[in-house]
Amino acid sequence: MNNIYQEGKDFAKSYILPYTELADKESRFPEESFQKLGEKGFLKLLVPEEFGGYGKGLVEHTQACLAFAETCSTTALCYMMHNVALMCINTYGSDELKKKIYTDIVENGKFMALAYSEIGTGTHFYKPEVNVEVNGENSTFNGRKSMVTSGTHASYYLLLAPSVEEGKINNWVFPLDSKGLTFEMSNWNGLGMRGNSSCPMNIDNVTLDSSYRVGPEGSGQEQVFNVVAPFFITGLAAVYSGTAMHMFNVISNYAAERKYPDGSTLSNIETVQIHIGQIYKNAAAARAMTVDAANAGANGESDALAKILAARVFASETAIECGTLAMRVGGGKAYNKALPIERLLRDSYAGQVMAPSTDVLTVWLGKALTGQMIP
Numbered sequence: 019m020n021n022i023y024q025e026g027k028d029f030a031k032s033y034i035l036p037y038t039e040l041a042d043k044e045s046r047f048p049e050e051s052f053q054k055l056g057e058k059g060f061l062k063l064l065v066p067e068e069f070g071g072y073g074k075g076l077v078e079h080t081q082a083c084l085a086f087a088e089t090c091s092t093t094a095l096c097y098m099m100h101n102v103a104l105m106c107i108n109t110y111g112s113d114e115l116k117k118k119i120y121t122d123i124v125e126n127g128k129f130m131a132l133a134y135s136e137i138g139t140g141t142h143f144y145k146p147e148v149n150v151e152v153n154g155e156n157s158t159f160n161g162r163k164s165m166v167t168s169g170t171h172a173s174y175y176l177l178l179a180p181s182v183e184e185g186k187i188n189n190w191v192f193p194l195d196s197k198g199l200t201f202e203m204s205n206w207n208g209l210g211m212r213g214n215s216s217c218p219m220n221i222d223n224v225t226l227d228s229s230y231r232v233g234p235e236g237s238g239q240e241q242v243f244n245v246v247a248p249f250f251i252t253g254l255a256a257v258y259s260g261t262a263m264h265m266f267n268v269i270s271n272y273a274a275e276r277k278y279p280d281g282s283t284l285s286n287i288e289t290v291q292i293h294i295g296q297i298y299k300n301a302a303a304a305r306a307m308t309v310d311a312a313n314a315g316a317n318g319e320s321d322a323l324a325k326i327l328a329a330r331v332f333a334s335e336t337a338i339e340c341g342t343l344a345m346r347v348g349g350g351k352a353y354n355k356a357l358p359i360e361r362l363l364r365d366s367y368a369g370q371v372m373a374p375s376t377d378v379l380t381v382w383l384g385k386a387l388t389g390q391m392i393p
């Protein structure tokens with residue numbers, strides 16, 4: 019894989035586009051697209067080369083998410099979470115855990131998801147309250163995660179739980195077939211991102227041995243802030259700037275094609291030209307900030323954190339603004355759902371509440387820019 023963005027665009031046209039409307043209408047996980055993501059190698063984009071993957075990093079992760087989101091926000095979001103969880107295994111997983119998970123991804127097309135948020139701590143997912151009892155090598159978990167994207171479809175869930183060390187946390191890998199792990203599929207009824215299957219997960223006496231813990235005891239916080247955060251926050255920036263660019267493509271094509279009885283088009287009207295210019299300008303700015311942030315993160319630049327936070331906040335807000343304006347340009351057709359703009363606008367509303375929400379991230383950005391500790 020050399021030009022991930024272009025290959026992602028080509029892939030999306032053939033294997034994501036056919037299912038994207040259905041995913042929204044029926045709130046149905048895009049299973050066919052994920053099967054093809056495995057067959058065509060995208061699920062192993064970040065798996066190290068020595069384990070049969072492509073060994074790529076933050077820049078390529080961002081390009082793939084952007085490319086997919088320009089066709090389907092929901093598929094891009096689920097794919098993004100897989101890469102984030104995988105990256106944590108790459109960086110902190112034991113050899114045993116790596117071998118097990120990589121084999122399943124590379125040979126069997128399996129994928130991962132994130133089980134972090136809880137009802138109680140909400141957007142502050144880095145303070146988990148799941149109950150953990152340790153008995154020698156085994157840990158038994160009880161609790162509930164509130165929204166788990168790709169619930170029941172992913173084979174491995176990166177789950178955040180308190181450590182036995184006071185005030186610390188751990189990342190664990192929960193296999194889908196763990197005894198005591200169930201999902202409340204019927205409790206997913208999202209406004210947008212409807213193909214996500216972001217349902218609650220119930221953890222009833224799930225017992226795992228310590229080989230399923232990622233990294234040393236109590237190292238979860240370091241993992242969340244050093245690895246999960248850059249891949250997750252940049253990935254979300256890619257999903258929402260891709261969504262905004264998708265809105266531009268839909269509405270500019272529509273405006274050029276919609277004809278009045280005198281033969282003129284919607285796009286001949288100056289006010290519409292201004293709106294379309296505004297949508298493009300903001301979507302392109304969000305995309306440029308996202309790509310710049312990914313490069314800064316990959317190169318370890320000193321302002322990478324600020325760039326990543328700013329890109330994510332800007333992309334999330336921009337997608338909502340572009341969608342609002344595109345709905346106006348799309349007129350009755352957009353309102354009556356003859357155009358996919360309303361779906362994209364619904365999808366974009368997830369951006370501002372997904373943890374850490376844009377409000378929290380804006381505060382963090384201010385802190386990062388003034389040399390203060392985050393969170």
Ligand SMILES: Cc1cc2nc3c(=O)[nH]c(=O)nc-3n(C[C@H](O)[C@H](O)[C@H](O)COP(=O)(O)OP(=O)(O)OC[C@H]3O[C@@H](n4cnc5c(N)ncnc54)[C@H](O)[C@@H]3O)c2cc1C
Pocket residue numbers: 099131132133134135136137139140141142143165166167168208210211214216368370371372373374375376377378381
């Ligand atoms: C489409 C979708 C998919 C998701 N998928 C996953 C997933 O795969 N895994 C997962 O773990 N979670 C997932 N989530 C959950 C999500 O990431 C959030 O944790 C959850 O939606 C927030 O929970 P809450 O409503 O209790 O937020 P609350 O904590 O109640 O926050 C609500 C709002 O209060 C404000 N707020 C709260 N605290 C502060 C603060 N300190 N400073 C400023 N403002 C603040 C913000 O505006 C925030 O949006 C998903 C959510 C969505 C919408």
